[in-house]
């Protein structure tokens with residue numbers, strides 16, 4: 001398999017277990033829908049939609065929503081979420097780096113903690129902008145490198161074997177200077193907001209376990225280390241828990257993030 005396909009197969013396998021973490025991304029989904037100003041009648045694409053928390057929230061507002069994700073197990077949960085909420089959504093298994101849609105097909109393109117995992121940021125954002133109509137809204141939520149999730153991804157990367165091809169860290173999408181540079185002159189009127197997501201956890205170890213079981217790259221690392229190097233795994237877990245401790249209070253893990261909104265030229 002070529003390294004790009006190998007990387008994406010790894011992503012697809014890793015994210016298959018993400019569904020329980022939708023408990024933490026459901027409230028941010030409503031914030032992103034509000035921030036993007038999604039309205040009834042708009043054609044909206046939710047990229048890397050996972051279990052469809054953003055897509056379903058937008059559809060409940062009356063938008064005509066399409067959801068796309070790499071991982072079939074999550075799309076199965078997304079379909080079930082749409083059935084329960086009694087909304088109709090056009091689901092697609094696919095890759096943000098190769099969107100199966102016509103240019104200018106959507107009034108809004110959104111992604112919550114999703115497109116950041118594409119290995120080629122320029123290709124991913126190029127596709128998201130391509131399928132957006134001129135004057136349409138681009139909006140996404142990302143993890144800044146200096147806050148909990150960003151620091152956790154950086155910590156994890158230090159323990160992982162090198163990926164099959166050089167991939168920029170997903171947390172670069174949480175740096176406003178990088179976001180501006182990557183959006184370039186394809187868009188105007190860039191606006192940022194810095195909300196905090198609250199993940200409920202009974203203890204610091206509960207949060208660590210939830211992440212280990214359900215978040216793609218971390219799950220893969222823990223599986224590898226538990227077989228190959230238990231001592232290194234124990235060190236990683238200590239460092240991860242020390243990180244979480246900085247953000248844990250009242251049984252809530254406070255996870256600051258960045259929202260970006262812009263208008264396509």
Ligand SMILES: C[S@@+](CC[C@H](N)C(=O)[O-])C[C@H]1O[C@@H](n2cnc3c(N)ncnc32)[C@H](O)[C@@H]1O
Pocket residue numbers: 008011012015018021022025047048049050051052053054068069070071074094095096097111112113114115117118119
């Ligand atoms: C952290 S989850 C976020 C899911 C959802 N947007 C949410 O907020 O709950 C990351 C998602 O990105 C998807 N993903 C990763 N790489 C992708 C790619 N190249 N194209 C499409 N989806 C991708 C994964 O399958 C997973 O559903």
